[in-house]
Amino acid sequence: MKKTLYTFALSIAVALALFLTGCSFQKDTLPDNYAVGIIRTVGNKNRSDILYFNENLEQTGVTHYKYATMGGVFYKPVVFDGSLYVVPQGMANKKDLGIVFRQDLTTFEQEEFTVDQLAINGISVDQSAVYTVNTLNGNSIISKVNKKDGSIETLTYEGIYIPIVYVYNDVLYAFSEQHLDTKIESTLYCINPENLSEINKMDISHLGTTIYSVVGIEDMLYFAPKTTDKDELNHIVGTYNISDGKTASIECGVSAQHLLQVDDKLYITHGDVVNGEGSTISIYEINTGEIASYDLGMWPGQIAVYNDSLYVMGEDKIAKFDTQTMAKQAEVNVSLDTGYYLSGIFP
Numbered sequence: 001m002k003k004t005l006y007t008f009a010l011s012i013a014v015a016l017a018l019f020l021t022g023c024s025f026q027k028d029t030l031p032d033n034y035a036v037g038i039i040r041t042v043g044n045k046n047r048s049d050i051l052y053f054n055e056n057l058e059q060t061g062v063t064h065y066k067y068a069t070m071g072g073v074f075y076k077p078v079v080f081d082g083s084l085y086v087v088p089q090g091m092a093n094k095k096d097l098g099i100v101f102r103q104d105l106t107t108f109e110q111e112e113f114t115v116d117q118l119a120i121n122g123i124s125v126d127q128s129a130v131y132t133v134n135t136l137n138g139n140s141i142i143s144k145v146n147k148k149d150g151s152i153e154t155l156t157y158e159g160i161y162i163p164i165v166y167v168y169n170d171v172l173y174a175f176s177e178q179h180l181d182t183k184i185e186s187t188l189y190c191i192n193p194e195n196l197s198e199i200n201k202m203d204i205s206h207l208g209t210t211i212y213s214v215v216g217i218e219d220m221l222y223f224a225p226k227t228t229d230k231d232e233l234n235h236i237v238g239t240y241n242i243s244d245g246k247t248a249s250i251e252c253g254v255s256a257q258h259l260l261q262v263d264d265k266l267y268i269t270h271g272d273v274v275n276g277e278g279s280t281i282s283i284y285e286i287n288t289g290e291i292a293s294y295d296l297g298m299w300p301g302q303i304a305v306y307n308d309s310l311y312v313m314g315e316d317k318i319a320k321f322d323t324q325t326m327a328k329q330a331e332v333n334v335s336l337d338t339g340y341y342l343s344g345i346f347p
Helices: 002-026
Strands: 035-043 048-053 059-065 078-080 085-088 097-104 109-116 120-125 129-136 139-145 152-157 159-170 172-180 184-192 197-203 209-217 222-227 236-241 247-251 256-262 267-270 279-284 292-295 304-306 307-311 318-324 328-333 341-346
Touching: 078 120, 085 120, 129 159, 139 159, 139 172, 159 209, 172 209, 184 209, 209 256, 222 256, 236 256, 256 304, 292 318, 304 341, 307 341
Parallel strands: 120 159
Antiparallel strands: 035 048, 035 341, 048 059, 078 085, 085 097, 097 109, 120 129, 129 139, 139 152, 159 172, 172 184, 184 197, 209 222, 222 236, 236 247, 256 267, 267 279, 279 292, 304 307, 307 318, 318 328
16 A cells, blocks of 8 residues: 555656646746847747847747747748737648747737648738648648638649748739749739639749749839749849739849848848758848848848848857948857757847
């Protein structure tokens, strides 16, 4: 009987220790102030974090989440109307969580939008809805989730891959690619976000394909085609004039990855996201058409701008640069346990 009681007591003690350890891990430290947030995640555990840093790159807080594969380097987190939106795909071998996560950047209030799709990729947000895209069995599914009632509408494109959707000025844009025998076809679809009906489409194969970043500025869409229609590394940023439907390109010398607009400037990162190679960023002056490139001395996985500083997320660190001189002002390493990686930065 004594042995049974001892075993029971030991079991309770172990369970309590594990419980307390779990609580300790999940304890949030909300920041009083911060300039940028960094998402740290892992694919084989339901554990992710957001680390908050002030303008001196001092960590001011951390929040924890029971999600695996929260965000990804290919897709920047979306910030809209004071909230962060990001896709936690779930365990990497399944990617079946099927939600979009929202967090208020001031109150830290959280919300989940159920999409009920596997392996959600690109997301976009407007005042009334959250838009996502995923590809399943060769078909791409665009989903619209109503923010008020959670209702879902879908539009399916068969036999093509759509890596990204982007809602801008009451039009939902979808960039697709289709691999043929001799080339890759790239198409821009213009969709009515109210009812997900197609308004127009155009062949943009001549500009390239593999697009993960789009920015709308006034009457122009800017997008980054990573490769050409021959599956070679590209060296331009594509443009689409919303008013007249004309396309053009901006020569930037090397393949573009992420785009970020700040005032009258377009920031363009270059480098290989898969291998974490490259260290260049270009700044395009929208009003004059001038472009200048800078070597950051680190891989620009993703970027964010806060006040007059550029914040760069690398493989295991973040750095701060002066936007006027592009001189490095600060740098800090981010602790990464086995399997963990940095998946996103936001201002």
